[in-house]
Amino acid sequence: SQQGEEDPQALSIQEGENATMNCSYKTSINNLQWYRQNSGRGLVHLILIRSNEREKHSGRLRVTLDTSKKSSSLLITASRAADTASYFCGTGGFKTIFGAGTRLFVKA
Amino acid sequence: GAGVSQSPSNKVTEKGKDVELRCDPISGHTALYWYRQRLGQGLEFLIYFQGNSAPDKSGLPSDRFSAxxxxxxxxxxxxxxxxxxDSAVYLCASSLALAGGETQYFGPGTRLLVL
Incomplete structure (x- = not known):
């Protein structure tokens, strides 16, 4: 089974709204990473949060990590149509395991 | 090169034929990973390399797969x-090192269609 599980599976919002995606994992981690994928092609790394960090920001992205609940969230603020993509979380280590992703659709 | 490249971009083949997919990692990256992604699904880990060695091949779906x-x-x-x-997108990624979950840089993938 997948180490990382994202929810919701799909999310549709209006441009300007915030989008929140969640990720749960099963085993202990060194870090957790969020990636974005457009059109079923390669993933682009967005942000990495280490296990001793609780929150991290990068531009319009905010990531939180709760190691006690084995969960993370990705918040995209003031969303744009160009943010439409699939978002994946991956747990670090020798095999970075990805969940099925959240498909975000931002309507203009 | 500037990023990870993969070839071919697309491959259509007939059932029963053999195919070879190629990945050129970022220069200097010691770790290399292969994933498979079926339509609308997440990434399925296949194999990773540390240097030229593949310590764990357990992700390969069957003995028809090798790397x-x-x-x-x-x-x-x-x-x-x-x-x-086997029809899927096959993604390759590389990273500077293996330990600690280094950031992986992905190639554009090879879209394989088996008729």
Whole structure:
């Protein structure tokens, strides 16, 4: 089974709204990473949060990590149509395991 | 090169034929990974290389799948006697090192269609 599980599976919002995606994992981690994928092609790394960090920001992205609940969230603020993509979380280590992703659709 | 490259971009083959997928990692990246992604699904880990060595091949779906890496650079994923179920996008990624979950840089993928 997948180490990382994202929810919701799909999310549709209006441009300007915030989008929140969640990720749960099963085993202990060194870090957790969020990636974005457009059109079923390669993933682009967005942000990495280490296990001793609780929150991290990068531009319009905010990531939180709760190691006690084995969960993370990705918040995209003031969303744009160009943010439409699939978002994946991956747990670090020798095999970075990805969940099925959240498909975000931002309507203009 | 500037990023990870993969070839071919698209491959259509007939059931039963063998295919070779190629990955050129970022220069200097010692770790290389192969994933499979079926339509609308998440990434399925196949194999990783640390240098030219593949310590864990347990992710390969069957013995029809094999991979090698030479010169700590190019890697080839070979699928023998392809089946329709092998149709997917095959993604390659590389990272500077393996330990600690280094950021992976992905190639654009090879879209394989087995007829």
């Amino acid at each position: 090698e890496r030479t010169g700590e650079s190019v890697s080839t994923l070979t699928i023998q006697r392809t089946q329709q179920e």
